[in-house]
Amino acid sequence: MDLTLRRKVKKAVSGSLAELYPHDLQLYVLPPTCSISLAEFEEFAMERLKAELKKNGLKLYAKLVQGSGTGQTEFELQMRKRDHISHFILRLAYCRSEELRRWLLAKELDLFRLRFHALSAEGVRLFLQGNKLDYDPIPAEEKSRLRDCLYESTYMLSSVQIETYEFYRVPFLDVLDLVRARKCFLSSGYAYIPSVDFISVLSSKFRDNLSHALVMTARQLPALEEDERLFLMLKGLHNTYTGDDYSINKNTTGVRPEELDSLSRKSFPLCMRQLHEHIRAHHHLKHGGRQQYGLFLKGIGVSLEDALRFWREEFTKLMDLDKFEKQYAYNIRHNYGKEGKRTNYTPYSCMKIIMGSVGPGDTHGCPFKHTDLPVLKQQLYNYNLPTTDIQAVADLVSHGHCQVACMKYFEVTHKVVPDSIVHPNQYFIQSQKALAGKEGFKMDTGLNVIGKLEYRRGIPHPYLCGVHEMSVYVSSFCCIKTYGASASSENSSLSSAPTQKIKMDDSDVWGDDFDVSALSTSAINAVNSHTEK
Ligand code: SF4
Numbered sequence: 001m002d003l004t005l006r007r008k009v010k011k012a013v014s015g016s017l018a019e020l021y022p023h024d025l026q027l028y029v030l031p032p033t034c035s036i037s038l039a040e041f042e043e044f045a046m047e048r049l050k051a052e053l054k055k056n057g058l059k060l061y062a063k064l065v066q067g068s069g070t071g072q073t074e075f076e077l078q079m080r081k082r083d084h085i086s087h088f089i090l091r092l093a094y095c096r097s098e099e100l101r102r103w104l105l106a107k108e109l110d111l112f113r114l115r116f117h118a119l120s121a122e123g124v125r126l127f128l129q130g131n132k133l134d135y136d137p138i139p140a141e142e143k144s145r146l147r148d149c150l151y152e153s154t155y156m157l158s159s160v161q162i163e164t165y166e167f168y169r170v171p172f173l174d175v176l177d178l179v180r181a182r183k184c185f186l187s188s189g190y191a192y193i194p195s196v197d198f199i200s201v202l203s204s205k206f207r208d209n210l211s212h213a214l215v216m217t218a219r220q221l222p223a224l225e226e227d228e229r230l231f232l233m234l235k236g237l238h239n240t241y242t243g244d245d246y247s248i249n250k251n252t253t254g255v256r257p258e259e260l261d262s263l264s265r266k267s268f269p270l271c272m273r274q275l276h277e278h279i280r281a282h283h284h285l286k287h288g289g290r291q292q293y294g295l296f297l298k299g300i301g302v303s304l305e306d307a308l309r310f311w312r313e314e315f316t317k318l319m320d321l322d323k324f325e326k327q328y329a330y331n332i333r334h335n336y337g338k339e340g341k342r343t344n345y346t347p348y349s350c351m352k353i354i355m356g357s358v359g360p361g362d363t364h365g366c367p368f369k370h371t372d373l374p375v376l377k378q379q380l381y382n383y384n385l386p387t388t389d390i391q392a393v394a395d396l397v398s399h400g401h402c403q404v405a406c407m408k409y410f411e412v413t414h415k416v417v418p419d420s421i422v423h424p425n426q427y428f429i430q431s432q433k434a435l436a437g438k439e440g441f442k443m444d445t446g447l448n449v450i451g452k453l454e455y456r457r458g459i460p461h462p463y464l465c466g467v468h469e470m471s472v473y474v475s476s477f478c479c480i481k482t483y484g485a486s487a488s489s490e491n492s493s494l495s496s497a498p499t500q501k502i503k504m505d506d507s508d509v510w511g512d513d514f515d516v517s518a519l520s521t522s523a524i525n526a527v528n529s530h531t532e533k
Contacts, residue, residue, distance in 0.1 A: 018072055021080035025115050025127050027206060028213075032085050038229060041089060045237055048086035051111070091210075092224065093237035095217040099355070102400060105210055112206050116199050124195070135201070137166035138192065146185065146192065153185035154194055165194040168201075175200045246299035246347045246425035255301040257310035263300075267431035269424045270367045270409055271353060272296050274379070278363045283317040288356070288364040290328075292348055294335050299347035299425040304336040349423045354402055368393075368402035368409075385412055 036044070087108070094104035119127065128135055143150070151162050172191040178184040178200050185192040193200065225231040255263065264276040275293040279285050285293065290311075297307055311332055315324045330339055337344040348356075350366065358365035367376055373394055380390045389412040396405035403421050410418045410427065414434045421427050 017077040017081060021077055021084065023127050023130050024071075024076070024080060024123070025112070025119065026080070026084060026087075027131055027209060028084065028087050029209070031088050032081075034081070034085070036085065038233075041230075042233060044082055044086040045089040045093065045233075047082070048090055049237065089234075090237075091214060091217050092221070093234045095214045096221060097355075099400065101211070101214045101218075103351075104214065105207060108210060109203060109207055113199055113203060116202060121195075124198070133202075133205075135168050135170060135198075137195075138169050143167055146187075149185045149187075150192060150194075153192075154183065154197075156183075157194060157196075161194075165196060167192050167194055168198060170201055174204060177204070246423060254303055254306070255297075257302065257306050257313070260297075260302075260310070263428075266435060267428050269406060269421070269427040270379075271365065272424055272428075274367060275363055279314050283314045286362055286364070288358070288362055290331065291335070292353060292364040294332060295345055295347040296424050296428075298336060298345075300428050304333065304338065307332055307336070347423070347425050350403055350406070350421060353424070366402055366406075368397050368405040373397060380409075383413075385409075 090104055090108075094100040116124075116127075127133075138146075146167075147162065150167060151157070151159060154162070157165065169190045169192055172179055172186055172189055175184060175191045175193055175197075178193060178197055179186065179191060183193075183197065224234075260276060261280070264273045268276060272293060275285065275289050278289065279293070294307065294311075297310070302310070308329060311328060312321070312324055315328060333339045335345050353364070354366045354369045356365060358370045365371075367379070371379070376397065377390050377394055380393060381387075385393075389408070393405045393408050393412075396408060406421050406427070407418050410416075410421065410431070414431060416434045418427070418430045418434070421430075
């Protein structure tokens with residue numbers, strides 16, 4: 001009897017580029033087999049990572065392959081190959097923990113959706129055909145028979161759009177998000193969805209496939225880690241921050257130690273506020289805290305001399321000056337590139353802080369990740385956050401959305417919605433801009449506008465009622481945001497205002513790092529152009 005274990009191994013991709021990559025959009029079912037150099041390996045990974053981390057980066061990356069969807073130029077084929085390889089590299093780098101897997105899943109889903117929306121109708125058809133996804137639009141007679149039902153169940157579509165869009169009949173289990181949001185017509189176990197919502201079906205397939213693949217990849221990691229060069233590169237990749245460089249102090253006026261108490265209350269993210277308060281209360285920080293907070297201070301504009309003065313004044317409340325100079329001053333100068341290798345060290349990004357290890361008694365780390373929930377809630381309560389907002393933050397934390405929780409904290413404390421937060425120093429800059437009343441931030445409740453839409457269509461939507469629905473990452477599952485001239489509470493001013501709509505489905509909202517910059521006016525135009533096609 002043959003006891004050899006037979007694993008089901010997926011065939012790898014091989015063939016000419018035109019055969020391998022007939023379409024811009026890929027489901028990444030099979031891994032690549034071509035040879036690339038280590039330099040290319042790193043370059044491809046960084047390129048994709050930058051796209052996934054930076055504001056609007058996804059849109060830029062999407063443009064790399066934005067075209068008819070099925071073009072066959074050499075450039076398009078090479079881009080698809082790059083896309084394919086870089087996706088699999090990030091799988092290797094981001095499969096090692098639940099947190100990382102969830103992050104990558106959310107980012108890849110965003111990219112997939114963006115690119116799907118960029119496809120032409122022919123591109124969509126060929127994508128479905130190429131991936132053997134047997135979905136056909138319902139015949140004209142059936143659509144005509146169901147016209148009223150389709151109109152009533154798709155409250156965002158006008159009667160003209162009902163006529164022009166193709167409708168698909170799919171098993172309702174494939175579109176649970178649309179069912180949950182009551183956005184489709186259901187009959188005999190099938191959901192009828194317009195072509196604009198077809199992405200829900202594909203997203204759920206994409207999510208399931210990738211989620212499963214990431215778990216499988218994690219199991220293969222030990223074998224891969226025998227190659228030290230790859231191991232080191234992959235291990236460090238998720239800590240690589242590719243956003244703005246905050247080691248260069250762009251604050252020409254600088255920040256004085258005397259200002260830190262006030263700034264920590266107004267403009268520090270919670271991770272830095274708690275470190276500042278700890279050092280003021282206990283006159284000491286452990287190494288991890290000194291590194292995290294010290295580099296942050298450097299990034300916001302505290303000079304080396306001021307940093308030495310700040311730490312010295314605190315530490316010498318518990319120790320003599322000689323001990324401070326011998327044991328701590330060197331490290332501070334080192335962080336500013338004045339000792340040792342003379343490297344100008346970079347302040348820690350959110351990802352580095354969130355993924356870092358925090359032991360008992362440590363005060364560094366991200367409070368939305370490393371602090372026990374009851375303690376965090378108590379802390380927010382002490383900072384006078386309203387109970388409902390504390391609960392909203394707690395809900396996000398319990399779902400593992402640390403950075404989104406941080407954005408909610410920003411929103412509550414500043415009354416403006418920030419861009420997505422990927423770095424504590426970026427938080428600080430956004431806060432300073434918001435407090436200075438600079439442009440780029442907009443808090444828009446839009447409740448009356450929604451009321452108007454509901455009234456016009458006469459279909460109250462269960463999720464579009466309440467005070468918080470425009471805080472998309474808190475309470476809305478489906479969000480229609482209409483921008484009027486002023487979005488004030490005056491119906492009269494709204495009725496004459498030009499309006500735009502953006503639509504977000506629930507997975508956009510609940511993605512790990514939902515990009516709140518999508519709420520900025522420029523992004524609305526971009527999203528609008530996709531959703532209003
Ligand atoms: Fe600090 Fe980033 Fe955590 Fe916010 S999300 S508290 S900025 S580490």
